[in-house]
Structure formats: C-alpha cells, structure tokens
Amino acid sequence: MHGVNNIMDKKRVYSNYSKSATLLLGKAIQLGRKERKFTMQELADRAGISRGTLASIEKGDMRCEIGLVFELASLVGIKLFDADENGIAMSIDHINDKIALLPKSIHPTSKVIKDDF
Amino acid sequence: MHGVNNIMDKKRVYSNYSKSATLLLGKAIQLGRKERKFTMQELADRAGISRGTLASIEKGDMRCEIGLVFELASLVGIKLFDADENGIAMSIDHINDKIALLPKSIHPTSKVIKDDF
DNA sequence: TTGTTTTGTGTAATATATTGCGCATATCAT
DNA sequence: ATGATATGCGCAATATATTACACAAAACAA
Numbered sequence: 507m508h509g510v511n512n513i514m515d516k517k518r519v520y521s522n523y524s525k526s527a528t529l530l531l532g533k534a535i536q537l538g539r540k541e542r543k544f545t546m547q548e549l550a551d552r553a554g555i556s557r558g559t560l561a562s563i564e565k566g567d568m569r570c571e572i573g574l575v576f577e578l579a580s581l582v583g584i585k586l587f588d589a590d591e592n593g594i595a596m597s598i599d600h601i602n603d604k605i606a607l608l609p610k611s612i613h614p615t616s617k618v619i620k621d622d623f
Numbered sequence: 624m625h626g627v628n629n630i631m632d633k634k635r636v637y638s639n640y641s642k643s644a645t646l647l648l649g650k651a652i653q654l655g656r657k658e659r660k661f662t663m664q665e666l667a668d669r670a671g672i673s674r675g676t677l678a679s680i681e682k683g684d685m686r687c688e689i690g691l692v693f694e695l696a697s698l699v700g701i702k703l704f705d706a707d708e709n710g711i712a713m714s715i716d717h718i719n720d721k722i723a724l725l726p727k728s729i730h731p732t733s734k735v736i737k738d739d740f
Numbered sequence: 741t742t743g744t745t746t747t748g749t750g751t752a753a754t755a756t757a758t759t760g761c762g763c764a765t766a767t768c769a770t
Numbered sequence: 771a772t773g774a775t776a777t778g779c780g781c782a783a784t785a786t787a788t789t790a791c792a793c794a795a796a797a798c799a800a
Contacts (some may be wrong), residue, residue, distance in 0.1 A: 517755085518671060524693035527703045531689075533722065540725040544774065554635060556759050561778075569757065572648075572692050572788085573685025576641035586644045598643065601650040608657040611746040611797045634785085655762070673789050678748075686787065688757090728767045728776040755780070757786065767776070 509612030520568055528565030531575060531584075536564040553578050637685055646683030648692060648701075653681040655699025670695050 539549050550560040555574055563570050563578060579586055587597065656666050667677040672691055680687050680695060697705055 512678065516693075520690050520694055521697050524690060524703075527693050527697075528689055530704065537722050537725075539693075540722065540729065543729050545729045545731075557759060557777090558760085558779085562757090567757095568690025569688050571686050572645055572689040573635065573637050573641060574758095576644050577637055577687050580638050580640045580644075586641075587647060598647050598650055601647065601654050604733045604751080605650065605654050605657065608654075609798075611725065612660050612662050613745060613798050614662075615799065622795080664746080674747090674786060675749090675790085679787090684787095688787080691788095726768070730768050730775060742800090744797100744799080746795100750794090751791085753777080753789085755786100757784100758777065759782105759784070761781085761783105763775100763779090765778075765795105767774105769774085770772085 518568075525566070525568065528568050528575075531579065532564045532566040534584055535575070535578045535582055538579075538584055540565075542582060544582070549578065549581065552581055624725075635685070642683070642685065645685050645692075648696065649681045649683040651701055652692070652695045652699055655696075655701055659699060661699070666695065669698055673681065 523558070539546070544552075546557050546564075548559050550557045553560070553574065559570065559574065563575050576586060656663070661669075663677050663681075665672050669676045670677070670691065676687065676691065677695065680692050693703060
C-alpha cells in the first residue's frame with residue numbers, strides 16, 4: 507500500500523533537467539514507435555515488457571528501469587549517444603582511461619586542493 | 624527471494640547496445656564524481672539515495688531507476704543530450720509536433736503501407 | 741608504517757516497480 | 771455510421787529495487 511492518500515505517494519525529488527530528459531526520451535520512443543507503425547502492444551512484446559510499462563515510459567515516468575528505456579530506444583532506432591564508428595564501447599575505454607588517472611578513493615583533505623587556480 | 628541459485632536470477636534480456644549505453648553512463652557519472660572530488664557517500668547524499676544504489680549505477684546496473692541515473696548525471700555536470708545533435712537532441716515541443724502529424728493509434732492494416740519505397 | 745577513510749560486497753527488511761487483468765474511450769479502416 | 775483495434779487507466783498480486791547495516795579490504799594522508 508502507498509500513503510493514505512495520493513499526495514503522500516511521491517518520495518523522491520528530481521531536478522527539472524532530468525525530468526525534461528526523461529520526458530524527452532519517452533517522447534522520442536513514442537515518436538520512433540509510431541514512425542515504424544508499431545502498436546504499443548507490439549513494441550512491448552518485442553521488449554519483453556507489459557503494455558502498461560511502455561505507457562509509463564512514453565509518458566516520461568522517472569521510476570522505470572533504465573535498462574527498459576534504453577532497450578526501447580534501441581528497438582525504435584534511437585541513437586542514445588553520439589559515438590564514432592567504433593561505437594560506444596570505445597567511449598567506455600576512453601572513460602576508463604581517464605578514471606585510471608584519478609585517485610581511486612577520495613579523501614576529505616584532498617578536496618581543498620582542487621579549486622585553487 | 625530470488626531463484627534457488629544465481630543462474631535463475633536474471634529475468635530480462637538486454638541488447639549489447641543498451642548494456643554499453645548504461646555502462647557508459649555509469650562510468651561517466653563515476654568520472655564526473657571523481658573529477659569533482661565527491662565521495663560516493665557525498666554524491667549519494669546529494670542525490671538522496673543510498674551508497675549501494677550509487678555503486679550499482681556506476682557499475683552500469685540495468686535495473687536502476689532512470690530518474691536516479693539522470694539525476695546523478697545532472698549532479699556531476701553531465702550533459703545528457705547535446706543541444707544540436709540529430710540523435711535525441713530534439714526539443715520536446717518539436718517531438719510533439721512530429722507526433723501530432725502521425726496517426727494517434729496504429730492499426731494493423733496500415734502496417735503494409737510503410738515499408739514500400 | 742600507522743591510523744583514517746573510502747570502497748566493495750553481502751544480507752534481511754522495506755519500498756517500489758511491473759505485471760496481467762478488465763473496462764471505457766478514442767481512433768482508424770471500410 | 772459501424773465494426774475492429776488501439777489506447778488510457780485503475781486494481782490486486784507479484785517481482786524487483788532500494789535501503790540500512792555490517793564487515794573486510796583497499797587507498798590515502800601524514
């Protein structure tokens with residue numbers, strides 16, 4: 507059960523930026539689906555999810571699994587990240603390289619050093 | 624409870640593309656966090672989530688809420704959608720305009736018309 | 741090295757998402 | 771207009787994520 511009334515149901519707070527991003531992605535999925543003449547049921551079946559979940563995602567629901575959203579985006583041909591020919595795997599390596607150059611754990615005293623320039 | 628053994632725990636299937644995208648985003652969040660000298664606990668507190676969830680997200684867990692992932696990305700300064708790229712980077716209004724031009728519901732017979740060119 | 745803090749990992753309890761269903765409404769093809 | 775299908779939405783049951791906690795190991799500062 508949720509709260510005693512609907513007002514108490516929401517727990518988290520999201521920034522407008524991430525809300526817009528989620529809504530945009532949902533709308534893009536809906537657009538891609540319609541461009542390809544997929545029924546909500548058809549696309550949901552292809553993604554292995556229920557029609558209701560697809561509806562939530564297209565409406566920009568923040569609480570859906572990121573895996574489902576990205577999978578749907580992939581199914582309707584949305585390029586999630588602008589990557590070069592080698593794809594995003596290469597970007598992951600690149601990010602790993604940059605992470606390797608940073609300290610593996612962050613300690614409180616090291617915070618001061620950063621912002622002096 | 625999950626399955627009797629770990630083999631049965633996984634239920635969904637994801638494409639390599641969306642797996643890479645999720646991992647890339649998690650790594651980018653980790654990189655942004657370290658660049659800003661944030662402890663995992665600090666960033667988790669700012670996002671209002673637990674340290675364990677942040678760890679899952681940074682590892683590229685597909686089953687986390689998209690709202691949390693996007694919120695974290697926003698907190699460490701990741702631009703989720705490049706403004707003028709052709710991928711997802713359309714405005715919500717623009718996408719709504721394009722959706723309005725398409726039929727509001729998809730019917731089976733209309734499917735044939737699409738793929739003739 | 742020594743002490744301190746971060747990080748990695750696992751667990752049970754709780755919170756929440758997802759599902760499958762039914763029904764009403766809207767939309768489309770004819 | 772009529773029939774057929776898609777969509778919107780609410781519900782209870784189930785599946786899953788998230789949390790809080792504890793512990794060990796690794797990383798860092800001095």
